[in-house]
Each structure stands twice: as structure tokens, then as C-alpha cells.
Amino acid sequence: MTALDQETPIIELRGVDKWYGDFHVLRNINLDVAKGERVVVCGPSGSGKSTMIRCINRLEDHQRGQIIVAGIELTSDVKNVEAIRREVGMVFQQFNLFPHLTVLENLTLAPIWVRKMPKKEADETARLYLERVRIPEQADKYPGQLSGGQQQRVAIARSLCMKPEIMLFDEPTSALDPEMIKEVLDVMIELAEEGMTMVCVTHEMGFARTVADTMVFMDRGEIVERGPPKEFFANPKSDRTKLFLSQILAH
Amino acid sequence: MTDVTQQLPLAIEPPPRAASGLIGWLRANLFSSAFNSILTLLGVAFLAMTIPPFIRWAVVDAVWSAPNSRACAGAGACWAFIHEKFRFILFGTYPYEEQWRPFWAVLIFLALILASCDRRLWGRRLVLLWLAGLAVVGVLMWGEVFGLSYVGTELWSGLPLTLIIAVVGIAFAFPLAILLALGRRSRLPAVRTICVAYIELIRGVPLITVLFMASVMLPLFLPTGVTIDKLLRAQVALILFAAAYLAEVIRGGLQAIPRGQIEAADALGLGYWQRTRLIVLPQALAMVIPPLVNTFIGTFKDTTLVIIIGLFDLLGTINASLNDANWRGTSVEAYVFAAVFYFCFCFFMSRYSYMLEREFNKGRRR
Numbered sequence: 252m253t254a255l256d257q258e259t260p261i262i263e264l265r266g267v268d269k270w271y272g273d274f275h276v277l278r279n280i281n282l283d284v285a286k287g288e289r290v291v292v293c294g295p296s297g298s299g300k301s302t303m304i305r306c307i308n309r310l311e312d313h314q315r316g317q318i319i320v321a322g323i324e325l326t327s328d329v330k331n332v333e334a335i336r337r338e339v340g341m342v343f344q345q346f347n348l349f350p351h352l353t354v355l356e357n358l359t360l361a362p363i364w365v366r367k368m369p370k371k372e373a374d375e376t377a378r379l380y381l382e383r384v385r386i387p388e389q390a391d392k393y394p395g396q397l398s399g400g401q402q403q404r405v406a407i408a409r410s411l412c413m414k415p416e417i418m419l420f421d422e423p424t425s426a427l428d429p430e431m432i433k434e435v436l437d438v439m440i441e442l443a444e445e446g447m448t449m450v451c452v453t454h455e456m457g458f459a460r461t462v463a464d465t466m467v468f469m470d471r472g473e474i475v476e477r478g479p480p481k482e483f484f485a486n487p488k489s490d491r492t493k494l495f496l497s498q499i500l501a502h
Numbered sequence: 503m504t505d506v507t508q509q510l511p512l513a514i515e516p517p518p519r520a521a522s523g524l525i526g527w528l529r530a531n532l533f534s535s536a537f538n539s540i541l542t543l544l545g546v547a548f549l550a551m552t553i554p555p556f557i558r559w560a561v562v563d564a565v566w567s568a569p570n571s572r573a574c575a576g577a578g579a580c581w582a583f584i585h586e587k588f589r590f591i592l593f594g595t596y597p598y599e600e601q602w603r604p605f606w607a608v609l610i611f612l613a614l615i616l617a618s619c620d621r622r623l624w625g626r627r628l629v630l631l632w633l634a635g636l637a638v639v640g641v642l643m644w645g646e647v648f649g650l651s652y653v654g655t656e657l658w659s660g661l662p663l664t665l666i667i668a669v670v671g672i673a674f675a676f677p678l679a680i681l682l683a684l685g686r687r688s689r690l691p692a693v694r695t696i697c698v699a700y701i702e703l704i705r706g707v708p709l710i711t712v713l714f715m716a717s718v719m720l721p722l723f724l725p726t727g728v729t730i731d732k733l734l735r736a737q738v739a740l741i742l743f744a745a746a747y748l749a750e751v752i753r754g755g756l757q758a759i760p761r762g763q764i765e766a767a768d769a770l771g772l773g774y775w776q777r778t779r780l781i782v783l784p785q786a787l788a789m790v791i792p793p794l795v796n797t798f799i800g801t802f803k804d805t806t807l808v809i810i811i812g813l814f815d816l817l818g819t820i821n822a823s824l825n826d827a828n829w830r831g832t833s834v835e836a837y838v839f840a841a842v843f844y845f846c847f848c849f850f851m852s853r854y855s856y857m858l859e860r861e862f863n864k865g866r867r868r
């Protein structure tokens with residue numbers, strides 16, 4: 252926690268470009284995220300939000316520019332990539348729990364196999380996090396037996412069990428019924444309050460206002476605008492941002 | 503709210519009476535419509551025409567002991583033939599005084615197969631158990647150590663041979679098939695090409711051809727003086743053949759794994775082999791149990807083809823015992839016996855797979 256830590260960003264994207272075939276999906280992306288910073292990314296569908304966030308743990312590879320996470324530059328070197336993935340948790344829109352494993356096994360799998368944690372310790376950690384996402388009683392069920400909101404909270408707990416430094420969320424509430432969204436957002440807000448570094452793609456503007464340090468607006472593969480939420484919502488500078496906000500806040 | 507429900511108690515309606523009892527079941531299942539009734543009557547008539555004569559042949563009129571087939575002449579089955587030839591059918595040309603060795607080998611195989619059915623043993627322990635079991639079987643069959651006399655593979659025959667070829671074949675073909683299926687989906691073009699070429703090549707030719715090539719052509723390519731055991735050649739041929747089919751079945755399961763599963767495993771920092779072993783294969787294999795067992799059953803029955811390169815498996819010894827001049831005209835009995843044997847094994851496999859399937863799907867609702 253030296254002064255240097257405060258200043259060197261934990262995630263750095265420098266002039267990142269990416270193409271799918273001929274389609275230019277990310278255009279010259281520059282983004283710094285400091286340790287403990289909460290970044291919320293929004294933008295219209297197809298603007299490249301998922302692609303950008305998935306580049307940070309290299310579920311997608313970029314073709315130009317640099318991505319540096321926790322001091323390690325992402326290259327095609329498998330060892331580098333796995334080292335970074337250990338420190339970066341990710342929560343998906345579709346939960347992606349492992350259906351053949353119980354909730355507890357979902358949570359202990361990576362600590363045991365990746366972190367080489369003894370099973371007993373992994374079990375204890377897992378139960379601790381299940382408690383924190385408020386479903387300790389579901390430990391021995393299979394994911395298919397849980398509601399969507401419960402599944403997403405298990406998915407969050409699964410990432411947390413790896414004790415990551417950074418959490419990435421890709422529209423974690425978009426696949427949920429309205430009455431379940433709050434239970435997931437509550438868990439995320441708690442996490443933010445504890446000082447977790449978070450990059451979160453979401454259209455939950457209430458959540459963004461509560462927790463975001465920085466809002467990022469993307470459109471057509473570019474970061475169009477960024478700033479603290481107060482300013483971002485009160486007087487957006489670009490017309491594209493204004494249009495997007497008017498559409499999303501209309502309902 | 504509570505008041506309302508108290509004031510207006512809901513009428514208690516019993517569930518509709520299911521057709522109960524034997525009559526109800528019959529009506530619901532066998533005579534639910536005119537067409538169904540006709541089918542039922544036809545079915546009953548067919549059974550009435552075929553089953554009693556078969557039972558009369560196989561049990562009532564059967565002859566259980568007789569010195570030769572002429573003494574058996576009658577309307578019924580001549581089980582005396584099976585009775586007389588039983589030991590030869592089971593152990594074939596294996597030296598008579600030493601036949602306790604294949605007997606124990608068979609028992610060990612059956613014990614291993616039964617042990618494999620217990621899911622709690624699955625894992626490293628089962629692999630060790632199998633290796634130990636196979637080693638003991640090898641020692642028993644070959645001998646030459648612990649004061650056992652040497653018995654070459656050319657004398658192995660009957661049931662132990664069938665079990666060895668089938669079990670060793672499946673046990674080696676299965677892991678090979680997993681590697682082939684994974685290789686076929688590999689991102690490395692060289693690996694992918696090799697796997698595709700192998701699978702397509704093997705699937706394109708009949709097993710008989712592969713066996714012939716292994717037994718006739720392979721020696722031509724080997725330097726003179728080098729010989730490979732005939733049993734080993736047949737065994738390798740069967741493994742290579744079965745692996746190609748199993749690989750395609752397993753690939754079907756791999757394709758059905760959603761991308762999100764792989765991404766989630768990656769995001770947690772699992773490496774390729776961890777991801778494959780812990781996430782992908784358990785789900786992929788559970789999904790393809792029915793076709794997988796189908797292929798196992800096919801392979802088990804395919805072992806009977808080794809007869810064409812001069813190995814005497816169970817069907818081979820049955821055939822050979824028909825050559826005895828004393829027992830002319832007993833081929834029906836012989837083949838019924840063979841059919842019953844193969845049916846029992848295959849039926850066991852299919853019931854077991856059915857049980858596994860239910861076990862895997864327990865508590866898993868999507």
C-alpha cells in the first residue's frame with residue numbers, strides 16, 4: 252500500500268485494437284483502473300463492452316496495443332495468462348456454474364486445483380463465502396436446483412473463493428427476473444464497499460450511481476466518454492452519451 | 503387475508519381415481535382402443551404359438567445327459583452335448599490339468615468388472631486395482647513364474663480369451679478414444695489432421711480387414727525373425743478399431759458442452775488438462791452413456807471375429823466342439839448356448855448403463 256501502488260493502475264489498456272475477421276470491434280481503447288477503483292461500463296448492445304472486459308482476462312485476445320494486469324503483460328504465453336486469471340475473477344451473464352458439481356464443489360474446485368489449497372481449508376473458505384452471499388444452506392445442492400438469483404450469487408462466491416484482486420462482471424443481472432436482481436446487486440454493493448477492484452458491465456444505473464468511481468461509455472468499439480458518475484449523469488458531453496442515457500433512463 | 507380462507511374453506515377434491523388393480527391396468531395399457539386391442543391379441547397369439555414349443559424343446563423334452571448325439575435323438579434339445587463339452591467350451595485347448603488357472607483368471611475378471619460398477623471406487627484406486635488384476639491374470643495365464651508351467655498364447659482359448667480380448671480391448675480403446683476425440687477438436691492443425699485421418703481411415707474399413715491386415719500383412723513389414731504374438735496383434739487391431747468409433751461418440755459429447763463452461767473454467771485459472779478432466783469430460787461422457795455402451799456392446803460382440811485369424815474365443819471353442827463326430831447335429835444347442843452367454847453379458851452392460859444414467863442425472867435439473 253505504498254504511494255506507488257496508488258498511482259500505478261492495476262489494469263492498464265493501452266491503445267488496444269481488436270478485429271473479428273474484418274469487423275473492427277475494439278478501436279484504440281485506453282483505460283486505467285486503479286487498485287480499489289470501481290468502474291462501470293455501459294453502452295448500446297454490440298458496442299464491444301463484453302469484448303473489452305473479456306480481453307482483461309484474455310478470454311479474447313487483442314491484436315494491437317498492450318494490456319497489463321497486476322504488473323503482468325498479457326501475451327499468448329499460457330503461464331502469464333493463467334497467472335493473471337488466478338487474480339482476476341469473472342462473473343458471467345449466464346452464471347456458467349458447473350452443473351455436475353454441487354454448490355460446494357463448484358466453490359472449492361479452483362482453490363484446490365489451481366491454488367493447491369487443502370480440501371478442508373477450501374471447504375471452510377467456501378462456506379464462509381456462501382454465508383456472505385447469504386445462501387449457506389444451499390451448499391450441497393446442485394446448481395440446477397437453485398433459482399437464478401441464487402445461482403448468480405454462487406457464481407460470485409465461486410470467484411471470490413480464489414481471493415482475486417480484481418472482479419469482472421459482464422451484465423450479471425441481465426438474465427435474472429426483476430425480483431432477483433436486487434439480491435445480486437446487494438452482494439455486489441457489499442463487495443464494492445469492502446474495496447474490491449471492480450469492472451462491471453451493467454445497465455443498472457441505480458447501482459452505477461451508488462458504487463461507481465468512474466463511468467465508462469462505449470459505442471461502436473470506442474470509449475466515447477468517461478468520468479465520475481455525478482458528472483456523467485448530470486451533464487454528459489457527447490451527443491451519443493446523451494442519446495444513450497435518455498433511452499436507458501426513460502424506462 | 504387469513505380470514506377469507508377461513509371463511510371459505512376450499513372444497514377438498516380427491517385426485518381422479520387412477521384405473522387401479524389388474525383390470526384397470528389391462529384396460530389402460532392393453533385394450534385402450536380397438537387398434538390396441540387387436541395388437542394385444544396378435545401379440546398374445548404370437549407368444550402362445552412360439553413360447554410353449556420352445557419350452558417343450560428346451561426343457562420338457564430336453565436330454566441332459568447322454569453319451570453321444572445319437573442317444574439324444576428325440577424331440578428335445580440335446581443339452582448333454584453342452585454338458586459333455588462344457589470344459590472344452592470354457593477353456594478350449596488350454597492344458598487340461600492347468601485349467602484351474604484360466605478358471606481363476608475368469609473369476610478375477612468378473613470380480614474386476616463388478617468392482618468397476620461401484621462408483622465409490624472410481625478413480626486412481628480402480629486403475630491400480632485393474633493393473634494389479636491384469637498382472638495376476640497374466641501370471642496365471644502365461645505362467646513360467648512361481649512354479650507355474652509356461653502356456654503360450656496359442657493355447658489360450660474359450661471364455662478367458664473372449665474376456666481378455668473384450669476387456670483389455672475396451673480398457674485401452676477408451677482412453678485412446680478420449681485422446682482422439684480431444685485431438686480432433688485441438689487448435690493445433692497437425693494434431694487435428696492426424697486424428698481426423700486416423701478416425702476416418704479406420705471407420706472406412708471393416709474390422710475383418712483390420713484383423714487380416716494385423717495378422718497377415720503386418721508380418722510382411724517386419725524384419726525377418728521378428729514375430730509379434732498373434733493374440734497381441736488381434737488385440738491391438740481391436741483396440742485401434744474400437745477407439746475410432748468410441749472417439750466419434752465422445753466427440754458428440756464434447757460438442758454438446760456449452761462454451762460458457764469452458765470460459766468459466768478458464769476464468770478460474772484452470773489449465774487445459776484440469777479443465778478437460780474436471781469440467782469437460784465428466785459432463786461430456788455422462789451425456790453420451792447410451793451410445794458409449796452401445797459401442798462397448800458392439801465391441802464385445804466383435805471379439806467373435808478373431809476366429810477368422812485362427813484364435814479360438816468362446817464362439818470358436820463352441821464351433822470346434824461341433825466337429826466331434828460323436829455329436830453331429832447339435833449345432834442349434836451350441837448356438838443357443840452361445841447366444842445366451844453373449845446376451846447375458848450385453849444385457850448386464852445395458853442395465854448397468856441405464857442405472858448410471860439415472861445416477862448421473864440425479865438432482866440435476868436444468
Ligand SMILES: Nc1ncnc2c1ncn2[C@@H]1O[C@H](COP(=O)(O)OP(=O)(O)OP(=O)(O)O)[C@@H](O)[C@H]1O
Nearest residue numbers: 271272274276294295296297298299300301302303
Ligand atoms: N466471436 C465473434 N465473432 C464475430 N463477431 C463477434 C464475436 N463476438 C462478438 N462479435 C461482435 O462484436 C460486437 C461486440 O460484441 P460484444 O459482445 O462485445 O457487445 P456488447 O457491447 O457486450 O453487447 P451486449 O450489450 O449485447 O452484450 C458485436 O457486434 C458482435 O456481433
Ligand SMILES: [Mg+2]
Nearest residue numbers: 300301302422
Ligand atoms: Mg455483452
